[in-house]
Amino acid sequence: MVPEFINEAYDVAVIGAGHAGCEAALACARLGQKTIVFMVSTDTIAMMPCNPNIGGTSKGHLVRELDALGGEMGVNIDKTFIQSKMLNESKGPAVHSLRAQADKQKYSAEMRRTMENTDNLTLKQAEVADLLWEDASDGKKQVTGVKTVSGGIYPAKCVILCSGVYLNARCIFGEVSQQTGPNGLPRATHLSDSLIAAGLELYRFKTGTPARIDKRTIDFSKMEEQFGDEKLVPFSFTNRPEDIAREQQSCWLAYTNAETHKIIRDNIHRSPLFSGEIHGTGPRYCPSIEDKVVRFADKERHQIFIEPEGDYTNEMYLSGMSSSLPEEVQIKMYRTIPGMEHANVVRNAYAIEYDCLNPMQLYHSLESKEIHGFFSAGQANGSSGYEEAAAQGIIAGINAARKLQGKEPVIPDRSQAYIGVLIDDLVTKETHEPYRMMTSRAEYRLLLRQDNADLRLTEIGYEVGLISEDRYQKFLQKKQLIEKEQERVCSVAFGASGKIQDFLKEHNSQELRTGTSLEELIRRPELSYEMLAPMDPNRPDLPQDVVEQVEINIKYAGYLQRQEQQVAHFKKLENRRIPDEVDYNQITSLRLEARQKLSQIRPVNVGQASRISGVSPADISVLLVYLESFQKQKG
Secondary structure, three states: OOOOEEEOEEEEEEEOOOHHHHHHHHHHOOOOOOOEEEEEOOHHHOOOOOOEEOOOOOOHHHHHHHHHHHOHHHHHHHHHEEEEEEEEOOOOOOOOOOEEEOOOOOOHHHHHHHHHHHEEEEHHHHHHHHEEEOOOOOOEEEEEEEEEEEOOEEEEEEEEEEOOOOOOEEEOOOOOOOOOHHHHHOOOHHHHHHHHHOOOOOOEEEEEEEEEEEEHHHHHOOOEEEOOOOOOOOOOOOOHHHHHOOOOOEEEEEOOOHHHHHHHHHHHHOOOHHHOOOOOOOOOOOOOHHHHHHOOOOOOOOOEEEEEEEOOOOOEEEEEEOOOOOOHHHHHOOOOOOOOOOOOEEOEEEEEEEEEHHHEOOOOEEOOOEEOOOOEEEEOEEEEOHHHHHHHHHHHHHHHHHHHHOOOOOOOOOOOOOHHHHHHHHHOOOOOOEEEEOHHHHHOOOOHHHHHHHHHHHHHHHHHHHOOOOHHHHHHHHHHHHHHHHHHHOOOOEEEOOOHHHHHHHHHOOOOOOOEEEHHHOOOOOOOOOOOOOHHHOOOOHHHHHHHHHHHHHHHHHHHHHHHHHHHHHHHHHHOOOOOOHHHHHHOOOOHHHHHHHHHHOOHHHHHHHHOOOOOOOHHHHHHHHHHHHHHHOO
């Protein structure tokens, strides 16, 4: 038995230094808490074991919200991207999403540099073997620290689990099964048993990553070149487009074909996904290539994006082609794709199984319902993706610090942020597969756009203490400029004169019969704020982000007002608190399933109760009647 020894005490111990762990640790340290972050290897700090990019559909929203709260991911990707692109620009602004291809080595190195130079933050390469706790006076548990495999005990007032996919990890391809974490790094072999012993329920999930191909062995002339945007949009609201301007690398688009699919079908019995070798549940919205071929048998081809992993490597990532087929099958499969006939595989694709928590054991603050001071964030909560992990990480970090400061937790709700949607879905809805953020999950996505994340959340970041005074003053100035320009636009009037009529005719817009305002003209689908500049000689010179907000607020005013009304109704249910002492088993008018689900999840308000799977609108009506009676009895 390894002898134990007591190490230095900390306010917060963070287990894991992936994207969740980095944000959690930085938030705690920046808020004045003495913080230590553990990792199985310093090479895992902000590592990108799968796709080397940040953002994408809905995920870009999360990163910009994270930045508005004072997080680091947006700042870091602005320093290290090699291609940047705004997705869905042909659609409305609610689904515009920023995505940047990262130099994965630079990204990790820059985040490590930030972590190493942050006050109150200690980095420690060590595997945490045990969560330490003692019985609390309320019958629950109180976390007291962690213990490493070397016997080191680190007392801590709060512990944040950010273990990613390392808990009991297993990498599998074909008949090969390796007891490792991603990229052949050590896995965490002891902590799962300790979490179970503390009364926590674990799931077994699965994810996967594609192969990496040597760039020198690819014929790009047979592929479609994909360029980055000329007009750059930063992830961080602290940057301007000119601050991040640089030469960008190209990505490439290729397709599978009938021969590719035949090789996959002929060897499907050797895929551990189909042979029964893998027991963990995989992500529905990021299937492997063999899964795609089986599930979408009618499709003649599937898109593959060939993406560079950095400026100083020849490794190319095959986005959309994750696999767990045997090595020799993978090689044959890749070489059927035009341009990859002579491709050399640097790293095989593989699937990875890992343990994670049932997130329904957590409050919205991401603190455990049964262990005081124990928080959890990221893939350890059953989510997938770097962005989902980082978003949870900053909330767990903020709330651990606020708990130690004696303050109420910060809990963005579904009408405030995609982060609120993400966390509410995790802790309220049963997650039987890795959770991925999508715009369709956000009911109020017209209000929760990536372009206005700072307007929604900077106030919260400032109140928490993660937004500096200088940044806050610049934010207030931006708000003022938007408000003043909207007022001015409403006051600019046009008569039915020859000049405006000629302009409208030139732009295929209906001519005026009576006078109108600049605001009304901007609302026309075929016109815009920018297009109307020649008709508006007194227009002030404004930053592009201010112009963007003015245009969106005016052009979509009717839709935004309707959604704000929906939010007002949502808030009524969210504000109907449910006392902790309510015993749902005593509400006999509730259906049995509703009683069981409500007792298990213990929703904090009626809004959350209404979103629980198995709780019907009729059950909510019964609950509302009961709460009225309950409150009267309490006086």
